[in-house]
Amino acid sequence: MAQHIQSVLTQLEPYLTPVLTQLRPITKTQLPTQLITWGRELYTTEVFDAIVIQLDLFNPQNSKLVELFIAKTLSLGILGAAGAVKLPQILAILRSGSADGLSFVSTLLDTISYLITVAYNFRSGNDFITFGETAFVSVQNVIILCMILWYTGKTRYINGFIGLIACFAYLLMGNPANEFVFSNYQISQLVQAVVPLSIFAKLPQIISNFKNQSTGALSITSIGAGLLGTFARLATLLSQGVSDQVILIGCAVSIALNSIIFLQIAIFGNKAAKAEKAEKKNK
Known part of the structure; x- marks a missing residue:
């Protein structure tokens, strides 16, 4: 599944890169401390820092982290909808x-x-x-x-x-x-x-x-x-x-x-x- 996610992200990279470039200064410096603490506890520090703070989505080494982030987010969505x-x-x-x-x-x-x-x-x-x-x-x-x-x-x-x-x-x-x-x-x-x-x-x-x-x-x-x-x-x-x-x-x-x-x-x-x-x- 991680490979499939990486393939999709590779196709989206040209379209998302300009947006992520604008967002990175915000996610790296302006996220509330409480939100970062909560996110790290929920997603683990490695996943939250790489995917949310650094917005490093297109690095092949992070494909597993992206998969974990999506799975956890889906679980939260299912829990809320239930x-x-x-x-x-x-x-x-x-x-x-x-x-x-x-x-x-x-x-x-x-x-x-x-x-x-x-x-x-x-x-x-x-x-x-x-x-x-x-x-x-x-x-x-x-x-x-x-x-x-x-x-x-x-x-x-x-x-x-x-x-x-x-x-x-x-x-x-x-x-x-x-x-x-x-x-x-x-x-x-x-x-x-x-x-x-x-x-x-x-x-x-x-x-x-x-x-x-x-x-x-x-x-x-x-x-x-x-x-x-x-x-x-x-x-x-x-x-x-x-x-x-x-x-x-x-x-x-x-x-x-x-x-x-x-x-x-x-x-x-x-x-x-x-x-x-x-x-x-x-x-």
């Missing part, structure tokens, strides 16, 4: 006043797999930036699950459901010294179930969509954003040299299943829109 990736879905439910098309079981299994993934990364000491979006999506999924209960007339179960999710999260991420909390070994075994859980989470939703020829209140924006985020996450993991097969396979399976749901929304949603338009015309 804070709102499910917001379109939440708004779609609120607008329609219905949770039609959303499977409680599918969303629940998805949430469980996300929480296990978060716990595995947390216990493994991985950088939060490499898995933080999963934590944010888990929280948003819990909100969606509560909305499904609300709009299906099962409001009396919401408090108990939130309590159970909180207990499960504590079992996964609490202090392993506590006898009631899963040990690191148990988490490492439990994470093996993430891929099957992801498959079982999406299958009921996919089957229901095919059966009903409709995707109800499913948001194509949320699914599409999640799909793009997973693609970007897989790219950053590979560029950072992450070789954990559990994490990589999990990303690949998520991409495959979310792609199917995305296509279903595009196809069935379009049919529903045409049917609605025809119905209004007949009236």
